[in-house]
Amino acid sequence: MNGMPDLNTLSFVTVVFLLAGYILLDGFDFGVGILHFFAKRGEDRRRLLGAIAPFWDGNEVWLVTAGGALFAAFPKVYAAVFSGFYLAFVLFLFVLIFRALAIEFRGKFSALAWRGFWDAAFSVSSGLAGFLIGMVFGNLIQGIPLGTDGEFTGTFLGLFNPYALFSGLFAVSFFSMHGALYLVLRTDGDLREKSRRWAGNAALLFVLFFILLSAWTAFGVPWVTLLVKQSPVLFMVPPAILCAIFISMQGIRRHWDFTAFLFSGFSMLAIIGTFAAALFPNLVISSSGGYPLTVYNACSSPKTLGIILRIASVGMPAVLIYTGYVYWVFRGKTASDRAYY
Template identity: 60%
Template structure:
């Protein structure tokens, strides 16, 4: 059976695999991004700690889906990977920064007992979660809308051209969807 696979068949298989990996990331990391976004509206240190404890055992494992999806995209479609990562470079660096600050805020929140310390890390966690969800949605909005490429497949737009109304609307929708996902997760916990 493997002898009969054509290049087009392999591309379809890899396309589905990359789609499953990025969709898995959105579904599995969406609830903790949503939980972080909802933390803006939660009163009391104990309630915010309970929210963090709910996502604590699984939040870092969810990023594995994102890393694996990026690796699969690089392995299967190197030209697409090069175009996307060169075009969305600033947006991806911002996303990486938000994911780093989320991780740091979860780890550092309980290191000191002072209320201002915890509140500062809670704000960092919430802002990072909201921005990460927004950036993921804006990136998906640009991918579905289409990005300007030249004949060699190089990105010809600017960072500001990525902030078009459709992409921003999809980014806000992603924030709302992840917040709903996080709320459902918290209700189940």
């Protein structure tokens, strides 16, 4: 590379940034949703919801924006992946709707069965949403069958392969850990103690799954095997991520709540960043010998890429400032006198 990265590269970075933002932000409220199941007491459950109440809607906007940016910058990828993974994405959208309903309607009526139903819906939909995200990325890392016209040629059931399913579990373990660390930050008293325990247990699972998945990826996904042979420096990535988790766990023990949450985020950011960099310039790898979709053959015109980058560079700093402001307004422990949910 010489000098400035080109428009395609910058657009790729923008899309990855938005997706990573989505996974980290909606990730913690998925995690809270999963842990909702383990918080048996009604009072605790209400506080769990209170902790994400101001943010979950805004967090989903990252997904909408990432989708818009992908559509604009790489329409062929947007078209191939979303139509190819049709039922999986419909299921994901369905789960997101159910989750929104659970959050909004759980507290609207106080009958026990009503609560029970939406509590279950909230946990299941949060877990399933996390699982499906992991599964989709598992498939994208392996590569999907693409025809020469850039259309998906696989089947719905083909998406449920062992590697993708395991990626789904891995994602759930991450979201649980991330959510628990968020709760440590936002709750107090015995709920905070519970959250610390949840964080520890989830971190254990995460580390286990991470080690297994790293090995599976390095030796079982051909293009990654090839890549690590060429650049053995990649072997340094898993230990670095494990280090981040270690710091995070130290954070829990020493009551550096924010550090703990931050480093859990760093670990996922490092995973996403590594894969984005490893894939580049490919966006979707073909597992059937067809051409891959790359940032150069699946992109919009330079003019459109320029427009997107201008929109992002004007808009995103403002977004980050006021999103940061809103998180700042709602900092600290969630009060238990909340009235809305």
